[in-house]
Amino acid sequence: MEKWRATSNLRRSLKSILNRQLSSVSEFRYLNEKRSCQSSFNLIRDCKSLGQVNAIQHRCFSSASTLVQRNPSFSTLNSDDISYFKGLLGEKSVIQDEDRLETVNTDWMHKYKGSSKLLLLPRSTEEVAQILRYCNSRCLAVVPQGGNTGLVGGSVPVFDEVIVNVSSMKNIISFDKVSGILVCEAGCILENLISFLDNQGFIMPLDLGAKGSCQIGGNVSTNAGGLRLVRYGSLHENVLGLEAVLANGDVLDMLGTLRKDNTGYDLKHLFIGSEGSLGIVTKVSILTPPKLSSVNIAFLACNDYSSCQKLLMEAKRKLGEILSAFEFLDTEAMNLVLHQFDGVRNPLPASMHNFYILIETTGSDESYNRYLY
Numbered sequence: 001m002e003k004w005r006a007t008s009n010l011r012r013s014l015k016s017i018l019n020r021q022l023s024s025v026s027e028f029r030y031l032n033e034k035r036s037c038q039s040s041f042n043l044i045r046d047c048k049s050l051g052q053v054n055a056i057q058h059r060c061f062s063s064a065s066t067l068v069q070r071n072p073s074f075s076t077l078n079s080d081d082i083s084y085f086k087g088l089l090g091e092k093s094v095i096q097d098e099d100r101l102e103t104v105n106t107d108w109m110h111k112y113k114g115s116s117k118l119l120l121l122p123r124s125t126e127e128v129a130q131i132l133r134y135c136n137s138r139c140l141a142v143v144p145q146g147g148n149t150g151l152v153g154g155s156v157p158v159f160d161e162v163i164v165n166v167s168s169m170k171n172i173i174s175f176d177k178v179s180g181i182l183v184c185e186a187g188c189i190l191e192n193l194i195s196f197l198d199n200q201g202f203i204m205p206l207d208l209g210a211k212g213s214c215q216i217g218g219n220v221s222t223n224a225g226g227l228r229l230v231r232y233g234s235l236h237e238n239v240l241g242l243e244a245v246l247a248n249g250d251v252l253d254m255l256g257t258l259r260k261d262n263t264g265y266d267l268k269h270l271f272i273g274s275e276g277s278l279g280i281v282t283k284v285s286i287l288t289p290p291k292l293s294s295v296n297i298a299f300l301a302c303n304d305y306s307s308c309q310k311l312l313m314e315a316k317r318k319l320g321e322i323l324s325a326f327e328f329l330d331t332e333a334m335n336l337v338l339h340q341f342d343g344v345r346n347p348l349p350a351s352m353h354n355f356y357i358l359i360e361t362t363g364s365d366e367s368y369n370r371y372l373y
């Protein structure tokens with residue numbers, strides 16, 4: 001598994017994907033119309049030193065990791081860089097404090113550790129754009145970070161990349177109760193969005209264990225699934241639009257709120273699940289379903305895995321339109337929970353089961369839902 005780690009690579013990946021997607025089309029409208037994009041791609045071609053040395057910094061998860069070297073073509077931070085960022089963002093948003101850097105250099109699982117000397121906290125898309133424009137001009141590598149709850153090490157630096165975190169961009173921009181469309185900044189914590197929507201009578205189409213820390217920008221960048229995927233599908237189905245800043249500072253405005261938009265290439269999908277490799281997501285528009293009144297939960301035990309599969313098939317067939325979650329855990333996971341959390345008990349009789357299933361249904365008609373159960 002590897003992750004691209006260079007400002008120039010962000011642009012190069014996007015360019016090659018766009019070229020692949022558009023090569024058969026005679027009119028390369030997107031790039032022609034976005035002149036700034038085109039010029040940024042030219043910059044890569046001009047940046048010979050990076051091109052010649054194959055400027056990819058990637059993470060290896062095997063014993064080969066010792067072979068990964070920092071690419072010397074990337075600059076290291078100097079005092080002029082720090083002064084520039086302080087002038088742009090103010091002292092408080094330029095973090096060099098060792099304790100805070102220790103936290104943001106270490107991933108959630110404490111498996112990966114970087115050695116970044118700088119965390120930047122922009123408050124607007126324009127600030128993100130200026131940071132990336134500057135880093136690009138100085139050949140400084142960048143890693144976007146959200147709530148740092150990712151489990152694959154993508155949110156922490158491999159070496160000394162500048163960490164850019166949009167946690168200060170946490171405004172809800174609009175919510176339309178008729179369509180259920182929420183537009184917000186990428187630094188909004190998932191749980192805050194869930195609470196906001198709850199007051200409006202809506203829910204987020206995704207819910208996961210890290211909701212108290214993860215950001216919607218991070219969710220989009222990891223194409224996070226979670227408990228409600230079985231009902232509402234992945235973020236490819238629910239995200240209607242995005243705003244993102246490319247490595248050269250160009251802002252891509254794809255922040256549509258139209259559900260059925262068939263006006264050409266749907267570039268936002270490239271960013272969903274791209275783990276920050278194409279740019280920094282700054283705004284998200286997302287379709288949210290209404291909160292339904294009847295919620296029922298069942299907890300079941302199975303002795304073997306094939307019984308779990310049969311149960312899933314039955315649940316899909318018999319609870320079709322109201323099935324909202326189907327979660328599976330084995331004995332080991334159950335024992336871990338029982339030992340680690342005070343007051344948690346297994347609701348089933350203490351006999352030994354190999355697997356457990358949690359089924360949730362959500363619907364609008366209490367009696368009908370109970371009847372199906």
Ligand SMILES: Cc1cc2nc3c(=O)[nH]c(=O)nc-3n(C[C@H](O)[C@H](O)[C@H](O)COP(=O)(O)OP(=O)(O)OC[C@H]3O[C@@H](n4cnc5c(N)ncnc54)[C@H](O)[C@@H]3O)c2cc1C
Nearest residue numbers: 146147148149150154155209215217218224225226276281
């Ligand atoms: C307890 C727990 C439960 C979890 N449950 C699930 C689950 O049920 N389903 C599931 O799919 N995942 C789950 N995850 C992992 C999940 O991917 C992350 O929790 C979440 O989506 C990442 O969001 P984050 O803001 O923490 O991003 P980070 O961890 O900070 O970053 C993740 C990746 O996205 C990039 N990134 C972050 N923000 C941006 C941005 N604004 N623009 C561009 N790139 C960005 C980073 O560079 C990195 O590559 C779980 C994790 C934990 C700790």
